[in-house]
Amino acid sequence: xxxxxxxxxxxxxxxxxxxxxxxxxxxxxxxxxxxxxxxxxxxxxxxxxxxxxxxxxxxxxxxxxxxxxxxxxxxxxxxxxxxxxxxxxxxxxxxxxxxxxxxxxxxxxxxxxxxxxxxxxxxxxxxxxxxxxxxxxxxxxxxxxxxxxxxxxxxxxxxxxxxxxxxxxxxxxxxxxxxxxxxxxxxxxxxxxxxxxxxxxxxxxxxxxxxxxxxxxxxxxxxxxxxxxxxxxxxxxxxxxxxxxxxxxxxxxxxxxxxxxxxxxxxxxxxxxxxxxxxxxxxxxxxxxxxx
Amino acid sequence: xxxxxxxxxxxxxxxxxxxxxxxxxxxxxxxxxxxxxxxxxxxxxxxxxxxxxxxxxxxxxxxxxxxxxxxxxxxxxxxxxxxxxxxxxxxxxxxxxxxxxxxxxxxxxxxxxxxxxxxxxxxxxxxxxxxxxxxxxxxxxxxxxxxxxxxxxxxxxxxxxxxxxxxxxxxxxxxxxxxxxxxxxxxxxxxxxxxxxxxxxxxxxxxxxxxxxxxxxxxxxxxxxxxxxxxxxxxxxxxxxxxxxxxxxxxxxxxxxxxxxxxxxxxxxxxxxxxxxxxxxxxxxx
Numbered sequence: 016x017x018x019x020x021x022x023x024x025x026x027x028x029x030x031x032x033x034x035x036x037x038x039x040x041x042x043x044x045x046x047x048x049x050x051x052x053x054x055x056x057x058x059x060x061x062x063x064x065x066x067x068x069x070x071x072x073x074x075x076x077x078x079x080x081x082x083x084x085x086x087x088x089x090x091x092x093x094x095x096x097x098x099x100x101x102x103x104x105x106x107x108x109x110x111x112x113x114x115x116x117x118x119x120x121x122x123x124x125x126x127x128x129x130x131x132x133x134x135x136x137x138x139x140x141x142x143x144x145x146x147x148x149x150x151x152x153x154x155x156x157x158x159x160x161x162x163x164x165x166x167x168x169x170x171x172x173x174x175x176x177x178x179x180x181x182x183x184x185x186x187x188x189x190x191x192x193x194x195x196x197x198x199x200x201x202x203x204x205x206x207x208x209x210x211x212x213x214x215x216x217x218x219x220x221x222x223x224x225x226x227x228x229x230x231x232x233x234x235x236x237x238x239x240x241x242x243x244x245x246x247x248x249x250x251x252x253x254x255x256x257x258x259x260x261x262x263x264x265x266x267x268x269x270x271x272x273x274x275x276x277x278x279x280x281x282x283x284x285x286x287x288x289x290x291x292x293x294x295x296x297x298x299x300x301x302x303x304x305x306x307x
Numbered sequence: 308x309x310x311x312x313x314x315x316x317x318x319x320x321x322x323x324x325x326x327x328x329x330x331x332x333x334x335x336x337x338x339x340x341x342x343x344x345x346x347x348x349x350x351x352x353x354x355x356x357x358x359x360x361x362x363x364x365x366x367x368x369x370x371x372x373x374x375x376x377x378x379x380x381x382x383x384x385x386x387x388x389x390x391x392x393x394x395x396x397x398x399x400x401x402x403x404x405x406x407x408x409x410x411x412x413x414x415x416x417x418x419x420x421x422x423x424x425x426x427x428x429x430x431x432x433x434x435x436x437x438x439x440x441x442x443x444x445x446x447x448x449x450x451x452x453x454x455x456x457x458x459x460x461x462x463x464x465x466x467x468x469x470x471x472x473x474x475x476x477x478x479x480x481x482x483x484x485x486x487x488x489x490x491x492x493x494x495x496x497x498x499x500x501x502x503x504x505x506x507x508x509x510x511x512x513x514x515x516x517x518x519x520x521x522x523x524x525x526x527x528x529x530x531x532x533x534x535x536x537x538x539x540x541x542x543x544x545x546x547x548x549x550x551x552x553x554x555x556x557x558x559x560x561x562x563x564x565x566x567x568x569x570x571x572x573x574x575x576x577x578x579x580x581x582x583x584x585x586x587x588x589x590x591x592x593x
Contacts, residue, residue: 052485053392056384063381064403067453071418072410078421117327124324128317138564139328142336145560147514148412149534150553153541154335157342157550164338182331214313243411245517246534250541263413263517270417270521279421282414289409 079279090277107241118188148246171253188233382459416521462504
């Protein structure tokens, strides 16, 4: 199962110490050698991360804001950039909401339903993670483009952009809700039933209440993925400035025109939005963990 | 009455799920496969044996393998640190590792250009010493490493946690060196999860488009990867070429999916236990 991004939420305990951890660690005669080894590997890891991730990302923010707030604002609010940022955020929100609903339905079917071919459905969910984004764009263009055998031609429209974003974000909510639903105690639902609650009340008060945190983090991840997306939208959007260009496509155009400063400014906005969502998700997750 | 309604709801959800997946996923991907072979096998063979495609494929494999090797070594190191180590800033390190998943591929490319481009201080200095990074293979490897960075780490961490360190400590007490302990105890215990992470990383690396598009300069026959080849062929109205290459990439993705599916139950004990009742103990045979 290719559920990279979605399993991140569940795997977060990586950061908290395990209860099982032995308190003896670091004691005894061999203590100094492991400590040197650990320090060395920590140093190497931090260096690797700095060279590839943190310094370059820092350079984007630095270059994007170094000319001062006025120039930053000018770069971000040129008509094409502003339209692209609006489309990116609104489109990503729309996609997150659709996923919130569809992802939960699909997860429900995968966990509670049983029919022939279900293993295939389960496998298919991860296809968007595995499929290169350019192929995703090409594939959608074949069915919904000018050569569409169904005569549905949405190529170079905003609908096409949303379609591409729905394609690449499909697995997020499914893969965050699925494990929670799998562990959800059905006794609780049966208890509610037997106490006279209607199916809808039971669903709302028991199932939905328990799934809500997972649904929200899945939708949040889908949102961050959607605002970052480039490959699948680049072909299908047709690159129409002010109409179908998403932020990543505008940034790409700026880089091609050697306008790295304004590319960095728009990138900074994207990074800030992504960071905001990630922090919100982290807070949500801790609250949920505390309640449990 | 309520029974009938819940059956209707069940069917409605089943149909919605299948229809949504069909419209969004299955029919589009299937159509590409069908169109690829619509003109017979010969055009496909021609496209896949053209010099540009062969070169693109070779470069893609080189870049992906470099990135996977780097991220595997890094992934094991960091996973051990996150699970076994105790140091200040562990949460921060963990957060930074997940960061690449939230960064747009285009921004990744820009970030690398700003530091390692020939106009940047660092990139200029390196280039004067004879190594070109941007618009060359090293930059493409760096971009690929960036986008696939968390995959190996996140695959191993849960298994390492599950496994605990009692056996490692026992080996250590019996006089095994750290390397021997790692090789004989730790590595075998995480091998399935590691394989899972490596396959994920490889699939991501082979399919990366945006970040590589920015840092490669898209020089045909030099810095063009398979994903860039697909885009170029499509824009040149050579659809058979684009479709053939896209089908190759899609097949790689499907193989990766199947392999990860096979690896997952063995690699992730917690999940495997949960799946036991559903899969009737299939993982016991492993």
